[in-house]
Amino acid sequence: MQLIDEKGKLFGLVNVLDLFLILLALLIVGGLTYKLLLPRSSVAPTKVTFVVRVPAVPPETAQMIHVGDRMVAGAEYTGVKVIDVKVEPALTTETNSQGQKVLARDPYFKDVIVTLQGETPLTSAAIRMGNQEIRAGREYYVKSLTYELRGTIIKVSLEPAPDKPRS
Numbered sequence: 001m002q003l004i005d006e007k008g009k010l011f012g013l014v015n016v017l018d019l020f021l022i023l024l025a026l027l028i029v030g031g032l033t034y035k036l037l038l039p040r041s042s043v044a045p046t047k048v049t050f051v052v053r054v055p056a057v058p059p060e061t062a063q064m065i066h067v068g069d070r071m072v073a074g075a076e077y078t079g080v081k082v083i084d085v086k087v088e089p090a091l092t093t094e095t096n097s098q099g100q101k102v103l104a105r106d107p108y109f110k111d112v113i114v115t116l117q118g119e120t121p122l123t124s125a126a127i128r129m130g131n132q133e134i135r136a137g138r139e140y141y142v143k144s145l146t147y148e149l150r151g152t153i154i155k156v157s158l159e160p161a162p163d164k165p166r167s
Contacts, residue, residue, distance in 0.1 A: 045119040047159040048127055049083070052116065052140045054151035056090045056109040061147060063087075065112060069144045071130050078130030082144075084115035114142050114151070127156070 009015055071080040089105035096102050118129050127134040132141065136156050142149045 043121040049117045049157045051155040052114045052151040054112040054149045062110040073130035080118035083117045086113040
């Protein structure tokens, strides 16, 4: 007995092309069923509050940052908002008369301390918001519709904390 006969039927029972189409349809239906009926991991979003220090900013630029500003990633708004802004004279190092380095305040430039907040589900060991990783010590771009500044994350807090049970 031939595997495929002269009419193109497999074992003389079913056309090879028809068999291929039936298998393709079953594969698509199975994939959709798996995707739609699979229980989704329902990870509750965690409120992330973090503080970014932006050093040595011209005072005109420092005045552009306002509470309520929404952060941007690419051409899209993210769920991150400014909840507090503090502007102080920039820290700098100077040499005193004895040749020692001393910490001083710059009379012109400003350090901006921006507190930002947003919510994200923690599904891995990295906190990501607006395509940026949130971790103390990392560089962070404070970017809105009208400004973009580079700073360093100095503090991160999570509510609820990931090591505490969620209810």
